[in-house]
Amino acid sequence: MKQIIFCLFALILSKNINAQDNDTKVVLITLDGLRWQELFSGADPLLVANKEYVHDTTGLKNKFWKPTSKARREVLMPFVWNTVSKMGQIHGNRELGSKVDLTNKMWFSYPGYNEILTGKADDARIDSNDKIPNPNTTILELANTDERYKNKVAAFGSWDVFPFIVNEERSGVPVNGGFEIAKGDNLSEREKFLNHLQPKIPSPWSTVRLDAFTHYYAIEHMKKNHSALTYIAYGETDDFAHDGNYEAYLKSAYNTDALLKNLYDFTQEDPFYKDNTLFIITTDHGRGTEPLETWKSHGEKIKGAGQVWMILFGKGISAKGEISTPEQLHSTQIAPTIIKALNFTKQPKSMTGKPLSLGEK
Numbered sequence: 001m002k003q004i005i006f007c008l009f010a011l012i013l014s015k016n017i018n019a020q021d022n023d024t025k026v027v028l029i030t031l032d033g034l035r036w037q038e039l040f041s042g043a044d045p046l047l048v049a050n051k052e053y054v055h056d057t058t059g060l061k062n063k064f065w066k067p068t069s070k071a072r073r074e075v076l077m078p079f080v081w082n083t084v085s086k087m088g089q090i091h092g093n094r095e096l097g098s099k100v101d102l103t104n105k106m107w108f109s110y111p112g113y114n115e116i117l118t119g120k121a122d123d124a125r126i127d128s129n130d131k132i133p134n135p136n137t138t139i140l141e142l143a144n145t146d147e148r149y150k151n152k153v154a155a156f157g158s159w160d161v162f163p164f165i166v167n168e169e170r171s172g173v174p175v176n177g178g179f180e181i182a183k184g185d186n187l188s189e190r191e192k193f194l195n196h197l198q199p200k201i202p203s204p205w206s207t208v209r210l211d212a213f214t215h216y217y218a219i220e221h222m223k224k225n226h227s228a229l230t231y232i233a234y235g236e237t238d239d240f241a242h243d244g245n246y247e248a249y250l251k252s253a254y255n256t257d258a259l260l261k262n263l264y265d266f267t268q269e270d271p272f273y274k275d276n277t278l279f280i281i282t283t284d285h286g287r288g289t290e291p292l293e294t295w296k297s298h299g300e301k302i303k304g305a306g307q308v309w310m311i312l313f314g315k316g317i318s319a320k321g322e323i324s325t326p327e328q329l330h331s332t333q334i335a336p337t338i339i340k341a342l343n344f345t346k347q348p349k350s351m352t353g354k355p356l357s358l359g360e361k
């Protein structure tokens, strides 16, 4: 009898665990230094025909100029504005009162990524973009030390500092960053081809590769290994902006939007990810607007460079579209949101931000 009761109890318990539904997959994505101004208003009227920043002004206007900001953003990022806006949430349009800000005061990349990935700013220690192994623990490392997610975490970044930001060595999280190629014995045909192609398509920069490589390395890994938590960090937008090339900056934003669509379409064809995956997309910092030339730059001296944005869609996200009511969110809330989505029993003390409330109508 005792045994029967025990079995019954175990059955009820296992049912409850199933009912908790700890099967959510997460894909975290960053677009380096893409301004909220372009995300919400498309091509900037002061820059799109500005000969100082655009070589082919006619071509760029033909591609991305429309009379209204809503039409401009749709033509710049069609997946975000035609598809994601119907199924997810887009935060950070300050003209409508939706604000998303960094809490670090550095307003450049490593501090931004540290804040997103660890849930806390660390201005005392993370104050440069130097290749220093992160002393803080990222959400990727936390997941990789949890039995349920061990070896089911992976990161892909266009910038060669990501192995340090994630602290690949300590965390054991594989990071394909910068100009790294795919490694291992069971490479897919596509991975072999990417490895072959990457050195033959020169990047304009010495520390950042073109995003298509980062993207397809990530997809191939997801197909093969079914990572439950995947981080993809695109980089082109920031570097083209630093170069003062507004034409390439816009084209890159457009291209990244297409990569996001490709990623989403892939997950909807793979039963492991289908209808089961939470997508969070954000940026590591903003850029300036005044004076005009500060669009190229960011950092503590650039007004507005701490202003960012967030896009969420997929598992557990209610379809609120573009947020048009006043709110104040912070980048520190992303890591706690992932902690909650992956069903960790408690949020680490180091994370001070509250998880985002995602399911409310």
Ligand SMILES: [Zn+2]
Binding pocket: 033, 108, 109, 238, 239, 242, 298
């Ligand atoms: Zn930058």
